[in-house]
Amino acid sequence: MNSSIKQNFGQEYHNSLPQLGHSIGQILQFFGVKRVYGVGGDFVANLINSLEPYVDVLPSSNEMHAGFSACAQAEVTGFGVCLSTYTVGSLPCISAAALARTEGLPVIFISGAPGENEIAQHALHHTIHPHTAWNSDLNAALNAFKALGIRAERLQGQRHTGQPNIAAQQFFELLTDAYLNRQPVYIEIPRDLIYRPTQVLSLPTTLESLRVQHLNLSGADLIANEIHYKLTQAKAPFMFLGEKLRLNSALLERLIKLCHRHHISYGTTWFAKGMVDENDPLCLGSYNGVFSNTPFQSYIETVVDYVLEIGTAIFPSDTNNAFGSQTHSIDNHQNKTMLKGTARWEQDIQAVVALLEPKLEVPLALERDRRIELLQTQIRPLPNGVDNSFTIEGKISYANLASVINTVQDSLVCPFIFVPEVGNAFFASFELKTINNKLGRSFFANPWYAAMGTSLPYARAIADELKQQQIKQTIVVITGDGGFNFQANELINLQKQHADITIIYMRNNVFHLGKAGDAPIYACNDNGFDPKMLIQAYGGKGHYCETIAEFMATLTITAKGGMHLIEIPTSIEPEHQSDISKKLNTYIGFKNDDPDANLLWQELCRP
Incomplete structure (x- = not known):
């Protein structure tokens, strides 16, 4: 005869067992989670009730947006959580899960699931089950997430009446895996387990203690010696910082301090834009070969004599490496050391830096004044007629948008946080100047996976964190009308949180980037649509600007707070496009075998 837990281990032990739902709440708190984004539903209702004492369970306009907000939450705080119901809720999160996997974000996708006591020979609602099927597929969502290369598991209940379930331990292990490997995980939780007792956990004292592991690698001293030698021989060294450092602020800060101590110039990859202060005199901006729009491009390509590349991707992406144009001088630099960071949490890079720092106690013999002079003389005009100067009487367009925003930002006490939408708006945004702030980041985008419809869910999560930290700062979303129409329903949550957000709405009524006919x-809008009225319906203010003067005055006003939308009519003619977008459209045409684009691309890539 099977005994109960009480009979097996005693009354006192039985009384000490917590409900699974409460254990999940405590585990989320341990990982620093303060907010969960999601959409409610029948299979997840019990969990929502259990989580309320531990975290804020916040609504999103749909499950995909909940996933995108959780991705932004991971970018801002280091950990994101999305909550949905079984299959009809979790499957729409697949796009956000792909984004998290691609960007290396620890996002926890939690889904309710049928109770273990409900599984029988009949189809449950929400089950992927055609009427002609001989069996119901209860694992459709699990298999879908697994197909993305994501660890996906369903928590298990009690398997013996005398033993408590270990579902809380399973949940903790899954979150630990996401935290250590910076990858998303998907967890289904049967609804009948939420109020069941689970084994008591003894959580670690600190989150950082999870990262304590012996680095079973040697040779760091030899690498540090090589870097030290090359730095001492260089006259114009350059530290190239990669996107892996976005979620390792301590290491990034350490590297920037090293640059300042020895007057080493530094810059970032495209994917790392926004993680450093581009107002710093040592910062040369975000570099990407022929697609660069940093005035220091010539210095990087012709003067830099040693590159220390840190934290860049193991497998290079075409987006981040000048779209395979072979114009990325850092890729091809003859005197370079690469520290990619192949260990968890870049422990191998940290080991090298720890050994390098004592070797650099004596300042490098860099001719600082001479190098600053070189920097100034090597600043070149931006290519193809792009000019950072403008006259306020002129028309505002993608061609001058970033320059005008930079000018307004320079006049403000508090800089902007930029969230560009995928499309022409995103590529025009690489010319923006990102300035350090209390949040630690000033530019949030997803250039690799490039999922359209993310900027408002991202802005929502950023606004939540600003409110949590009591930081007064304006978020600037830059979007085309196509991208805006993907996600306008998320405005309801920005309204509810009284977010300080300015949406710059570049209107041309078409999906222009990559347009080939x-x-x-390609028609994404109707001439009768009035976004100014829409923003008013959500409690915001609408503005319309055609000239640079109008836009500068309006942006200065909106920076004071509140929710605003600035509609800007813009042409799709080449002279009104940003330099990077024109190059990218040429690249897309070249890859699609357009003969005219082929000639233009070959000309563009000529040294």
């Missing part, structure tokens, strides 16, 4: 699929 006149098929109706």
Whole structure:
């Protein structure tokens, strides 16, 4: 005869067992989670009730947006959580899960699931089950997330009446895996387990203690010696910082201090834009070969005599490496040391830096004044006629948008946080100047996976964190009308949180980036649509600007707070596009075998 837990281990032990739902709440708190984004539903209702004492369970306009907000939460705080119901809720999160996997974000996708006592020979609602099927597929969502290369598991209940379930331990292990490996995980939780007793956990004292592991690598001293030698021989060294450092602020800060101590110039990859202060005199901006729009491009390509590349991707992405144009001088630099960071949490890089710092106690013999002079003389005009100067009487367009925003930002006490939408707006935004702030980041985008419709869910999560930290700062979303129409329903949550956000709405009524014809699929808008009225319906203010003077005055006003939308009519003619977008459209045409684009691309890539 099977005994109960009480009979097996005693009354006192039985009384000490917590409910699984409460253990999940405590585990989320341990990982620093303060907010969960999601959409409610029947299979997840019990969990929502259990989580309320531990975290804020916040609504999103749909499950995909909940996933995108959780991705932004991971970018801002280091950990994100999305909550949904079984299959009809979790499957729409697949796009956000792909984004998290691609960007290396620890996002926990939690889904309710049928109770273990409900599984029988009949189809449950929400089950992927055609009427002609001989069996129901209860694992459709698990398999879908697994297909992305994501660890996906369903928590298990009690398997013996005398033993408590270990579902809380399973949940903790899954979150630990996401935290250590900076990858998303998907967890299904049967709804009948939430109020069941689970084994008591003894959580570690600190989150950082999870990262304590012996680095089973040797040779760091030899690498540090090599870097030290090359730095002492260089006259114009350059530290190239990669996107892996976005979630390792301590290491990033250490490297920037090293640059300042020895007057070493530094810059970032495209994917790392926004993680450093581009107002710093030593910062040369974000570099990406022929697609760069940093005035220091010539210095990087012709003067830099040693590159220390740290934290860049193991497998290079075409986006981040000048779209395979072979114009990325850092890729091809003859005198370079690469520290990619192949160990968890870049422990191998940290080991090298720890050994390098004592070797550099004596300042490097860099001719600082001479190098600053070189920097100034090597500043070149931006290519293809792009000019950072402008006249306020002129028309505002993608061609001058970033320069005008930079000018307004320079006049403000508090800089902007930029959230560009995928499309022309995103590529025009690489010319923006990102300035350090209390949040630690000033530019949030997803250039690798490039999922359209993320900027407002991202802005929502950033606004939540600003409110949590009591930081007064304006978020600037830059979007085309196509991208805006993907996500306008998220405005309701920005309204509810009284977010300080300015949406710069670049209107041309078409999906322009990559446009290769006149098929109706490119038409994303109707001339009768008035976004100013829409923003008013959500409690915001609408503005309309055609000239640079109007835009500068309006942006200065909106920076004071509140929710605003600035509609800007913009042409799709080449002279009104940003330099990077023109190059990218040429690249897309070249890859699609357009003969005219082929000639232009070959000309563009000529040294």
